[in-house]
Amino acid sequence: MKIRLKHPLSIASASLAALFAAGIAVWVAAPYAVDDPMTALARQTPCRVWTDRNGRVLWNERTYDARWCFPVPLEKISPHVVRVILAAEDASFYRHAGVDYAAVCRALWQNLSSARRISGASTISMQLAGMALPPGPHDLKRKFLQAALARKMEKLHSKEEILTQYLNRIPFGGKICGIEAAARYYFGLPAARLNLAEAALLCGLPQKPNYLRPDRHLGRAKERRRIVLKLLTRRGKLTQEEARRILYREPLRLRDFRYRPAFEDAASPGELRHALAAVKGGGTRITIDRELHFRVLALLRARQQLLKEVSSGAALLVDNRTGEVLVYIGTLDFSAKPDGEVDVVRAVRSAGSTLKPFIYAEAISGGLLVNATKILDAPLRYGNYAPGNYDGRFHGRVTAGFALSHSLNTPAVRLTAKLGEERICETFRRAGLAGGRFGRKQSPGLSLALGTEGYSLWDITHAYAMLASGGVPVAFSLTPKSKGERPVRRCFPESVCLMISTMLRERPFGHGGLDVAWKTGTSNNNCDGWCFAYTPDYTLGVWFGNKNGRRAADLSGASAALPAACEIFELLYRDKTPPRWPDETKILELRELCAESGLTPGAFCPRRSRQTAIPGLPLAACTVCAPAPRRGLRILSPAPKQYLLPPGKSAVRLQLRADRRNVLWFLDGRPIGADLTEYEFPGNACCTLRAVERETDGSRAPE
Numbered sequence: 001m002k003i004r005l006k007h008p009l010s011i012a013s014a015s016l017a018a019l020f021a022a023g024i025a026v027w028v029a030a031p032y033a034v035d036d037p038m039t040a041l042a043r044q045t046p047c048r049v050w051t052d053r054n055g056r057v058l059w060n061e062r063t064y065d066a067r068w069c070f071p072v073p074l075e076k077i078s079p080h081v082v083r084v085i086l087a088a089e090d091a092s093f094y095r096h097a098g099v100d101y102a103a104v105c106r107a108l109w110q111n112l113s114s115a116r117r118i119s120g121a122s123t124i125s126m127q128l129a130g131m132a133l134p135p136g137p138h139d140l141k142r143k144f145l146q147a148a149l150a151r152k153m154e155k156l157h158s159k160e161e162i163l164t165q166y167l168n169r170i171p172f173g174g175k176i177c178g179i180e181a182a183a184r185y186y187f188g189l190p191a192a193r194l195n196l197a198e199a200a201l202l203c204g205l206p207q208k209p210n211y212l213r214p215d216r217h218l219g220r221a222k223e224r225r226r227i228v229l230k231l232l233t234r235r236g237k238l239t240q241e242e243a244r245r246i247l248y249r250e251p252l253r254l255r256d257f258r259y260r261p262a263f264e265d266a267a268s269p270g271e272l273r274h275a276l277a278a279v280k281g282g283g284t285r286i287t288i289d290r291e292l293h294f295r296v297l298a299l300l301r302a303r304q305q306l307l308k309e310v311s312s313g314a315a316l317l318v319d320n321r322t323g324e325v326l327v328y329i330g331t332l333d334f335s336a337k338p339d340g341e342v343d344v345v346r347a348v349r350s351a352g353s354t355l356k357p358f359i360y361a362e363a364i365s366g367g368l369l370v371n372a373t374k375i376l377d378a379p380l381r382y383g384n385y386a387p388g389n390y391d392g393r394f395h396g397r398v399t400a401g402f403a404l405s406h407s408l409n410t411p412a413v414r415l416t417a418k419l420g421e422e423r424i425c426e427t428f429r430r431a432g433l434a435g436g437r438f439g440r441k442q443s444p445g446l447s448l449a450l451g452t453e454g455y456s457l458w459d460i461t462h463a464y465a466m467l468a469s470g471g472v473p474v475a476f477s478l479t480p481k482s483k484g485e486r487p488v489r490r491c492f493p494e495s496v497c498l499m500i501s502t503m504l505r506e507r508p509f510g511h512g513g514l515d516v517a518w519k520t521g522t523s524n525n526n527c528d529g530w531c532f533a534y535t536p537d538y539t540l541g542v543w544f545g546n547k548n549g550r551r552a553a554d555l556s557g558a559s560a561a562l563p564a565a566c567e568i569f570e571l572l573y574r575d576k577t578p579p580r581w582p583d584e585t586k587i588l589e590l591r592e593l594c595a596e597s598g599l600t601p602g603a604f605c606p607r608r609s610r611q612t613a614i615p616g617l618p619l620a621a622c623t624v625c626a627p628a629p630r631r632g633l634r635i636l637s638p639a640p641k642q643y644l645l646p647p648g649k650s651a652v653r654l655q656l657r658a659d660r661r662n663v664l665w666f667l668d669g670r671p672i673g674a675d676l677t678e679y680e681f682p683g684n685a686c687c688t689l690r691a692v693e694r695e696t697d698g699s700r701a702p703e
């Protein structure tokens with residue numbers, strides 16, 4: 001049977017009526033059956049824009065699918081854009097609730113009358129809802145779903161919210177998404193500063209973004225703009241005169257596309273990526289000071305150029321009061337192969353002399369010494385271990401302050417031997433220096449005093465920041481912290497830290513006259529040159545060397561890292577009041593000490609002087625001035641143990657030897673002779689042997 005319809009409108013009406021009749025219930029219920037598309041859209045993350053502590057852009061990180069997308073609020077989008085996009089895409093946007101029924105009817109009529117698809121009748125809300133759907137064919141089913149989603153969205157979100165999301169997501173060709181990225185890419189401007197001519201060009205693109213993109217097909221883009229302007233004049237949004245002016249007289253200020261996109265220029269060099277990689281948590285505003293970071297980077301690069309056979313450097317600068325990292329330079333040669341990308345701030349390297357302050361701090365805490373205590377710098381040997389000094393000289397008896405500030409090796413090794421390796425390991429661990437190779441079972445030996453173990457720049461700087469802030473560890477962070485997050489477990493008393501700081505401030509820090517506590521270090525074979533420096537405000541760690549461990553003959557902490565550290569501190573205090581250290585007289589006490597030894601004086605001490613000491617902490621007594629007490633006599637033979645009788649014998653003959661001459665021998669309290677060389681001990685008995693020389697005696701009991 002054939003039906004003849006006389007008017008195309010009646011075909012559309014019939015179709016619509018049929019559609020509505022069949023699906024009216026579904027249509028009403030549809031928005032309730034779908035999820036809010038904004039939730040799915042929110043999962044499509046935009047570019048991450050990393051900013052520094054002052055809000056300046058550090059790096060624009062592309063989306064996971066390498067798109068450029070910079071969402072901006074509606075007030076940061078030029079009103080021209082809003083005006084043109086509404087006129088071009090959805091003139092009744094503010095009047096419909098997701099679906100423009102008049103447009104749907106018009107589209108049905110157009111499409112049916114011409115028997116092909118001319119108009120999609122998609123509103124801005126429907127287009128936005130479509131972006132939440134996975135890619136698929138643009139058929140009637142998808143259209144229906146988009147409409148349902150758009151209606152759902154309109155129920156839950158304001159028109160402004162929908163328009164903002166739409167403008168921030170529409171494609172503008174290639175990997176450019178959203179009006180802000182498009183404005184910056186095509187015009188080198190933020191979306192807020194687009195004029196009508198530019199807005200008209202951009203708002204025409206989303207229809208066929210890759211076909212119309214002006215950097216490749218300027219003619220097509222301009223033709224499309226002509227159509228958009230015509231549409232605007234037809235809808236009364238623009239006068240004919242203005243449209244003509246834009247088309248024929250106003251120059252189009254497109255960016256020079258031979259250069260990289262404007263937003264890539266803000267991208268960080270590789271050296272900043274280490275800092276970004278170290279960020280924990282979701283924030284993109286980090287504590288780095290962009291200006292300072294790049295100035296320090298330039299400074300390290302300039303210094304590295306002066307060093308022979310040294311290819312890289314690193315630095316970490318921290319604000320002691322908050323623990324916020326201001327500068328994080330993990331490398332100077334990020335793009336170098338094969339190890340440019342290695343982050344030295346986190347890499348474990350030989351620490352050289354940089355750990356000595358913690359050994360001295362432990363010795364001060366244990367009452368072994370104070371700043372003025374004289375300690376010995378002279379050759380020493382423990383088994384095969386015989387450390388010398390960096391300059392190959394020994395200085396004899398020097399104050400602890402001199403020994404530490406001049407980084408003398410033998411006093412530090414003597415202190416380590418005195419305190420015990422275990423105690424030093426525990427001290428390091430307490431200072432947060434467990435990042436080395438202490439995990440192994442074997443003890444590292446006394447050489448741990450000279451930093452033969454490995455630690456990272458991060459960990460050592462962290463330990464110095466603890467000294468700088470009076471013994472309380474400062475948790476380092478690359479994201480701004482709320483106050484009161486500091487752990488309170490103290491490593492050393494404030495007074496001990498201040499005394500160490502005083503010792504480390506004994507030698508001038510460069511030529512600038514800044515009062516900075518500092519310590520350099522050079523690893524074995526000149527592979528690493530370190531300098532750690534701090535004031536109550538900042539702690540800085542600087543490293544120079546080769547990442548592959550190649551040695552550099554002239555590299556040392558003092559020649560490479562110290563000058564760089566001085567320059568960095570001069571930069572930090574250029575417009576600031578000089579560092580203000582805590583008042584020693586309030587934290588330390590003046591005590592009368594032996595002028596010879598710098599220890600608690602005894603009756604024998606001839607001269608005394610007033611020196612700083614740790615309040616309430618007893619200090620070891622002077623042993624230098626008092627006559628040395630005689631050491632006890634020792635029996636060298638026989639050794640105290642069980643001896644077996646030779647077969648058939650009732651006694652055993654053993655050699656008698658003491659460590660002195662003129663010895664009287666006693667067995668079970670009974671004298672057996674003087675200066676004996678051997679004696680026959682009776683069998684099956686436990687006896688006590690004693691040897692006596694003048695008024696001193698020692699005893700051994702062979703069992």
Ligand SMILES: [Zn+2]
Binds near residue numbers: 594604605606626
């Ligand atoms: Zn004395």
